[in-house]
Amino acid sequence: MSPADEREAARRLAAVLDGAEAADPDLAATARVLLDAAAAVRFDVPEADLERALERARPAPTRPVRRLRPAVAVLAAAVVLAAAILFALPFGSGPVTVDVQARALGALGRQGDVLAVAEVVRPGPGGSFPASLRTGWIEVGGARQRWTQSTADGTIVAETLVDQGRVTRYDPAAHSAVIAASCTALASGCTDAVDPIAFYRRALAAAGPLRAHAVTRNGRRVYQVSLPVQRLGAVRIVQVATIDAATYRPLRIAWRELGPAGGARTFALIVVRSVTVNDAAQLGPGVLDLELPPGTAVTQLTAPGVPVRLLATRRLGVSQARALDPRPWWLGRAYRGHRLTRIDLLRYTGGTAVRMRYGPVTVWSYGRVIPPPLLGAREPAKTIPVAGGVARFYATRSGILIGERSTPAGTVAVRAAGNGDAFTAITKARPLE
Amino acid sequence: MAGDDHAAFRRSQGDFDALFRSHYAEIVRYLAARLGSRDDAADVAADVFVAAWRGVPRLRYRGRPVLAWLYRVASNMANDRLRERMREPVPTDAVSGPGVPDAAETVADRDALDRALRRLPPDQQLAVHLRLVEGYSFAEVGRLMGRSAGACQMLVLRAGRQLRETLEREGIHVSG
Numbered sequence: 388m389s390p391a392d393e394r395e396a397a398r399r400l401a402a403v404l405d406g407a408e409a410a411d412p413d414l415a416a417t418a419r420v421l422l423d424a425a426a427a428v429r430f431d432v433p434e435a436d437l438e439r440a441l442e443r444a445r446p447a448p449t450r451p452v453r454r455l456r457p458a459v460a461v462l463a464a465a466v467v468l469a470a471a472i473l474f475a476l477p478f479g480s481g482p483v484t485v486d487v488q489a490r491a492l493g494a495l496g497r498q499g500d501v502l503a504v505a506e507v508v509r510p511g512p513g514g515s516f517p518a519s520l521r522t523g524w525i526e527v528g529g530a531r532q533r534w535t536q537s538t539a540d541g542t543i544v545a546e547t548l549v550d551q552g553r554v555t556r557y558d559p560a561a562h563s564a565v566i567a568a569s570c571t572a573l574a575s576g577c578t579d580a581v582d583p584i585a586f587y588r589r590a591l592a593a594a595g596p597l598r599a600h601a602v603t604r605n606g607r608r609v610y611q612v613s614l615p616v617q618r619l620g621a622v623r624i625v626q627v628a629t630i631d632a633a634t635y636r637p638l639r640i641a642w643r644e645l646g647p648a649g650g651a652r653t654f655a656l657i658v659v660r661s662v663t664v665n666d667a668a669q670l671g672p673g674v675l676d677l678e679l680p681p682g683t684a685v686t687q688l689t690a691p692g693v694p695v696r697l698l699a700t701r702r703l704g705v706s707q708a709r710a711l712d713p714r715p716w717w718l719g720r721a722y723r724g725h726r727l728t729r730i731d732l733l734r735y736t737g738g739t740a741v742r743m744r745y746g747p748v749t750v751w752s753y754g755r756v757i758p759p760p761l762l763g764a765r766e767p768a769k770t771i772p773v774a775g776g777v778a779r780f781y782a783t784r785s786g787i788l789i790g791e792r793s794t795p796a797g798t799v800a801v802r803a804a805g806n807g808d809a810f811t812a813i814t815k816a817r818p819l820e
Numbered sequence: 821m822a823g824d825d826h827a828a829f830r831r832s833q834g835d836f837d838a839l840f841r842s843h844y845a846e847i848v849r850y851l852a853a854r855l856g857s858r859d860d861a862a863d864v865a866a867d868v869f870v871a872a873w874r875g876v877p878r879l880r881y882r883g884r885p886v887l888a889w890l891y892r893v894a895s896n897m898a899n900d901r902l903r904e905r906m907r908e909p910v911p912t913d914a915v916s917g918p919g920v921p922d923a924a925e926t927v928a929d930r931d932a933l934d935r936a937l938r939r940l941p942p943d944q945q946l947a948v949h950l951r952l953v954e955g956y957s958f959a960e961v962g963r964l965m966g967r968s969a970g971a972c973q974m975l976v977l978r979a980g981r982q983l984r985e986t987l988e989r990e991g992i993h994v995s996g
Binding site for chain 2: 393394396397401404416417418420421423424425427429431432436437440441443444445446593615616618645
């Protein structure tokens with residue numbers, strides 16, 4: 388193979404790894420082995436392990452004394468003198484710096500308390516997902532969070548319970564629920580499966596002293612602090628919190644995604660409407676439980692971290708697909724001028740999926756195993772009411788838009804090139820009749 | 821943009837805790853893949869940060885983040901550890917795999933994959949790790965490795981082919 392052919396093969400493989408369909412079986416097999424190898428060595432490092440390692444590795448705070456040049460020494464002495472004068476002056480008007488961390492953490496209750504929270508989650512600049520309202524309960528220092536997510540008009544689109552990392556998401560419109568052993572098992576990722584206040588509190592608890600001075604914003608005295616980087620699934624997030632200087636409760640939290648070079652962009656803004664601290668003993672039973680209504684169709688997702696390997700692909704005709712149980716969803720024999728060109732039954736380790744191709748649009752129906760091409764959201768999913776339920780939209784790492792909705796038998800997902808295409812297709816998808 | 825990167829580079833030079841919290845987990849994962857043991861990886865990772873931190877103040881910004889330096893130190897330390905192991909062989913049952921909880925039907929394949937991954941040349945391992953385990957784009961992988969994105973794509977292609985060859989030698993056929 389010539390160097391040019393090699394470069395072209397490498398480029399095509401990169402595209403497949405970014406989520407493009409592989410036309411060439413050899414390339415598909417190479418991509419598959421790479422993805423399996425990566426999945427086999429991907430694991431989470433618990434925060435407690437990280438903190439212990441940091442304690443051991445942290446260098447001593449004293450730095451070696453350097454010899455100062457005379458001019459620098461004079462300048463340093465002048466600065467020290469000026470600082471001394473400033474602090475010696477009674478009622479000095481310079482900014483007072485305080486350690487915000489302990490107070491902010493204390494303002495969010497103690498072990499055993501339960502926080503009642505209400506917050507609005509908005510997209511960052513350039514973002515497109517609609518704002519949603521979350522109201523819920525968070526166990527302080529515990530492992531349970533439960534919240535209700537609704538749209539601006541008050542329609543409830545999801546009830547979520549996180550208990551010891553296990554996520555249960557109930558879709559009342561579809562009368563179905565998804566249960567995942569961890570948020571990383573969800574196709575829409577972890578940013579959509581954590582309450583922002585709980586996430587903020589966790590970052591505060593992990594942070595050391597955060598020194599800041601109060602500033603006035605919109606007539607209110609506030610502190611603004613950046614919390615240490617936290618990992619949420621595949622995303623590294625820095626939270627920039629605006630904290631009320633009187634109550635030390637958060638008013639606003641910006642989620643900034645950190646790139647490898649340290650650059651960051653804001654992708655979600657959380658406006659905190661209220662946080663109240665409650666004694667757990669005074670609350671009614673069940674505020675931190677999610678009891679699924681009778682008859683809810685439940686899909687238990689494959690445990691995260693288990694490599695999902697494609698074992699076999701079988702091409703089906705329409706009548707064969709119709710005979711499957713559960714019956715897959717489709718867009719009819721043609722969709723927007725594109726004929727249904729291919730139906731595949733894909734058997735993965737742990738489950739099956741059905742894929743239907745209509746030109747640039749692909750429809751997937753799956754149960755407990757999420758097909759790898761649909762994985763990898765980086766931002767909170769956009770949840771939008773559609774006829775007969777709600778649809779969630781998210782982008783894969785390579786920017787391909789996925790629309791998904793829960794069905795009694797699992798999930799139907801649509802891969803399309805643009806927002807409008809995905810929205811239209813997911814609203815048109817229906818069980819194969 | 822370059823100014824932002826430079827500022828981030830300077831910040832990383834001054835805050836050990838932030839550097840550690842940002843990158844410890846990925847360095848542990850990288851070392852686990854290289855060494856085949858999470859415990860060894862955690863031990864070496866702490867040393868990586870301590871050693872890297874000594875050199876960090878002298879680093880000059882050349883368009884690459886401090887993370888690139890961390891990976892370089894981690895790679896060198898992994899090489900040292902592997903050389904030590906070759907001098908003092910460890911019984912194979914003492915080496916715990918870095919992978920996921922056991923699932924009977926996948927253990928054999930997963931072990932074979934782990935072994936095959938460890939046999940890759942270090943630069944191919946690093947490219948695979950950065951792109952497919954950590955999820956950096958090829959442009960970002962290029963910056964971290966000091967190569968072009970195309971060169972990193974080529975490393976990943978070669979890694980994929982070599983993995984397949986190694987697996988096929990062990991009787992495991994991979995289809996797409």
